[in-house]
Amino acid sequence: NSPVNTGGEFSSAATLYPDAEDLNRDNTLNETEEYFQYTVDLKPTTAPEMQIGTNFIVDKKVVSVTLANGRTRNETWYQFRIPIGSHNKVVGNIPDFKSIRFIRMFLTDFEDDVVVRFGELQLARNIWRKFQYKVDSTGLYSPTSAVPLNVGAVNIEENDQRSPLPYRTPREIERVQTLSNNGVNLLQNEQAMTLQFCDLPKDDAKSVFQTFANRDLRQFKKLSMYIHAENAEKAALSFGDRDLTAVIRMGNDFVNNYYEIRIPLIPTPLSAGNLNPDSDAYNDTLWNPRNSLNVDLHRLTQIKQDRNLSQVSPVQIFRELQANGHVYSVMGNPNLGEIRGIM
Structure with missing residues (x-):
């Protein structure tokens, strides 16, 4: 979500390095193509592919935002959880996940300009x-x-608006407090494991x-x-x-x-x-x-x-x-x- 350089005196981009193919900056052209590929369909919110339980979507939040012109509208944030073993394509002779060096995301097959915002991208360990x-x-x-078994997690910070039953911490459980750098007490996240089968x-x-x-x-x-x-x-x-x-x-x-x-x-x-x-x-x-x-x-x-x-x-x-x-x-x-x- 870094803003583009508008030509001003100071650059507002997150990095001064160009978006080039030399990701590891070793000044060497490497033509080896070995990677696992995962495909996620991005459709309008009413499309069947954007419902919970399909397309790797485990939860979604609808929030009201105020636009620059003063009007308000609802925006939908989706939580995707993609198992690393659920790749739909393997390119090259990559044997396993022991030597992963880069992750690249790209968008394709769009007919018009699109803006995609990522709240967080992380690797989850189980x-x-x-x-x-x-x-x-x-x-x-x-x-x-x-019978397939889906192992996941729900937590109080990401799934408090889960449908149809919002997640809540059991009453007897007290969330652990941690002290931040500015002296403010913060509550650590609390989560539970989920097992889904049909x-x-x-x-x-x-x-x-x-x-x-x-x-x-x-x-x-x-x-x-x-x-x-x-x-x-x-x-x-x-x-x-x-x-x-x-x-x-x-x-x-x-x-x-x-x-x-x-x-x-x-x-x-x-x-x-x-x-x-x-x-x-x-x-x-x-x-x-x-x-x-x-x-x-x-x-x-x-x-x-x-x-x-x-x-x-x-x-x-x-x-x-x-x-x-x-x-x-x-x-x-x-x-x-x-x-x-x-x-």
């Missing part, structure tokens, strides 16, 4: 990876179904996981997490109360040695978007307490002891139904003192 096997209790690594068959599951070095959870008393569920806005079929289950596994692995917690979910009705997003009623509806994970880690150890006393084989999963409707299970011989991953 420490959660997709689990490529079935989430079952057979103890075998079986390939998962072909047409998931019965008894099937899609999941993500994170691995780490041995982590000792015996020093902690409880494991807590807020969980939210909602139907797609234009879904042909919707799920009801307890039709969808959240599964949390942690242990030495995710197939043979793990603890498991299953939580039947209550979806938030889309009509809750009519409530005041900053009200307690909306927050309690968005983050239904019945969906929350709040497990006493000592209870997991007791379930393992109950399994051993009942003489059930460790290679078979052992389940116990809790008073709140959650199901706690143990498979194999996991150890809370050596947790290597969570799913």
Whole structure:
């Protein structure tokens, strides 16, 4: 968005370097063409390609702006999130993403002048990876179904006007404050991971996981997490109360040695978007307490002891139904003192 040089005494451009092909300024002509290409369609706001859920669009904001002539009109800002693996074209013999040096953006196929403004361009890192096997209790690594899974994130700064349910931080969560250079206290961003899928068959599951070095959870008393569920806005079929289950596994692995917690979910009705997003009623509806994970880690150890006393084989999963409707299970011989991953 740097203004062009109008020929005045001082240049108002962001850089004095010309927009040339020699991007690395080594004064050498390099004719090698090796890159991944991603295509995003830019259409009028009413076009089907510019709706949330298509064309890499995950959210949009409509803001009212005042023009130079004093009139006001609505402008739409779109949030695109493009997975690096979703390229539509590969040029040259570029093998992977380990040697990326430049990013170039260009516009084409426009019939008239167009002004495009970018609020922010950044690379987003995700420490959660997709689990490529079935989430079952057979103890075998079986390939998962072909149902696509979209892993993303929503946060309070970018998705506070999300439709149909604006994102809000759970009431019990306090945003961390940071001190800026001018002495003003700023609130850091708060975000949550999202898992999106469609047409998931019965008894099937899609999941993500994170691995780490041995982590000792015996020093902690409880494991807590807020969980939210909602139907797609234009879904042909919707799920009801307890039709969808959240599964949390942690242990030495995710197939043979793990603890498991299953939580039947209550979806938030889309009509809750009519409530005041900053009200307690909306927050309690968005983050239904019945969906929350709040497990006493000592209870997991007791379930393992109950399994051993009942003489059930460790290679078979052992389940116990809790008073709140959650199901706690143990498979194999996991150890809370050596947790290597969570799913």
